[in-house]
Amino acid sequence: MRSQNYSKKRQAIYELLLSTDTHPSADWIYNKLKPEYPDLSLGTVYRNLKVLEENQVVKSVAVVGGCERYDARMSQHSHFVCKRCGKVEDIFYCEDMTDLLEIIHISSDHHIDNYNLIFYGNCSKCS
Amino acid sequence: MRSQNYSKKRQAIYELLLSTDTHPSADWIYNKLKPEYPDLSLGTVYRNLKVLEENQVVKSVAVVGGCERYDARMSQHSHFVCKRCGKVEDIFYCEDMTDLLEIIHISSDHHIDNYNLIFYGNCSKCS
DNA sequence: ACTAAAAGGAGTAATAATTATTGGTTTACC
DNA sequence: GGTAAACCAATAATTATTACTCCTTTTAGT
Numbered sequence: 681m682r683s684q685n686y687s688k689k690r691q692a693i694y695e696l697l698l699s700t701d702t703h704p705s706a707d708w709i710y711n712k713l714k715p716e717y718p719d720l721s722l723g724t725v726y727r728n729l730k731v732l733e734e735n736q737v738v739k740s741v742a743v744v745g746g747c748e749r750y751d752a753r754m755s756q757h758s759h760f761v762c763k764r765c766g767k768v769e770d771i772f773y774c775e776d777m778t779d780l781l782e783i784i785h786i787s788s789d790h791h792i793d794n795y796n797l798i799f800y801g802n803c804s805k806c807s
Numbered sequence: 808m809r810s811q812n813y814s815k816k817r818q819a820i821y822e823l824l825l826s827t828d829t830h831p832s833a834d835w836i837y838n839k840l841k842p843e844y845p846d847l848s849l850g851t852v853y854r855n856l857k858v859l860e861e862n863q864v865v866k867s868v869a870v871v872g873g874c875e876r877y878d879a880r881m882s883q884h885s886h887f888v889c890k891r892c893g894k895v896e897d898i899f900y901c902e903d904m905t906d907l908l909e910i911i912h913i914s915s916d917h918h919i920d921n922y923n924l925i926f927y928g929n930c931s932k933c934s
Numbered sequence: 935a936c937t938a939a940a941a942g943g944a945g946t947a948a949t950a951a952t953t954a955t956t957g958g959t960t961t962a963c964c
Numbered sequence: 965g966g967t968a969a970a971c972c973a974a975t976a977a978t979t980a981t982t983a984c985t986c987c988t989t990t991t992a993g994t
Contacts, residue, residue: 687942687990706980721944726981728942743870746952746980760917771911784898784926790887792928799911801919814961814971833952848973853952855971873951873981 689717690728697738697752703759703768705747742768742798756794762803771799816844817855824865824879830886830895832874869895869925883921889930898926 686694692713697704704712710725729750732738741751741759744766758771781792801807813821819840824831831839837852856877859865868878868886871893885898908919928934 689943719944721946723945723982724943730982748980760911760915760919762917763920769915769917771915773907773910773914780900781926783900784887787900788887788896788898789931790889790896790926790928791930791934792887792926793890794928795924795926797922797924799908799917799919799922801917801921804916804918807918816972846973848975849951850953850974851972857953875951 689713689720689724690731692717693725693728694732694737694752697732697750701753701770703741703749703751705744705749707747709750741796744768758797758799760799760801760803762806763800764802764806767803769803771797816840816847816851817858819844820852820855821859821864821879824859824877828880828897830868830876830878832871832876834874836877868923871895885924885926887926887928887930889933890927891929891933894930896930898924 685691693709696709696712702708706722706725706729709729710720710722713720713725729738729748732752733740737754738750738752739754740748742749742761744761749768753770760769760771761767762769777795781795784790785792812818820836823836823839829835833849833852833856836856837847837849840847840852856865859879860867860877864881865877865879866881867875869876869888871888876895880897887896887898888894889896904922908922911917912919
């Protein structure tokens, strides 16, 4: 990584992710940034998403229709996925599972880093 | 669907899923059944998994390394996924979220059918 | 500033999981 | 027995994602 900053495009990808709550796919990001960065390539979006993921400033929160969906909100929260339209929404009301993690760790002897809780259904528009 | 029963191969796929707790992928199922059904085709496995999923006797519980993993255990439970070796294990100790579902339904107006809770980490062998 | 090394990127080719198609076989049911 | 639907193998097609090649930009050390 460069010491100073992210590159222009990497920064743009990150900021787009920060600015939206739609939990976009790589393709969505590509199409959104293409007008402003006409020489952007889809491979660059994928590569930078991976870099941002390694840097722990972005994570994949769900796979909807075979397609990874990303989020720059790193605090623990859950998601709702509409099975019909594929929309992904944040769910903040959620119990703290710290105790549960501890219990599972002790009983299973696995080291658990994090968890992912996804609710599936039909959103208000689709039902 | 035929009125009597599942076809031989569909039944074999379903029974294999019932008999294991490894949460296999389509490919794993294919390779496991191939010796006994030499003319089995991978497409048949995919197609039947989809049929079984529609019939609600099987469900996809996780995507590990870009690969769907299936489970015939339909009662609500959670899973542990090892980030290193990709193993998927059942986690039964888990709070009942019925109340939570109700709260989310009321506050978000989405109709929630089910949820999926996955824990990620390194299994005892890998850590 | 100068330069070698590393990072970043576009464009394209390659992978890999999954799905669709086609054409033939088996089964159910009358 | 005949017909329509279910089933299936084989293959082709699709689609998301990754790897590769070659070029440009940036960085760090002198």
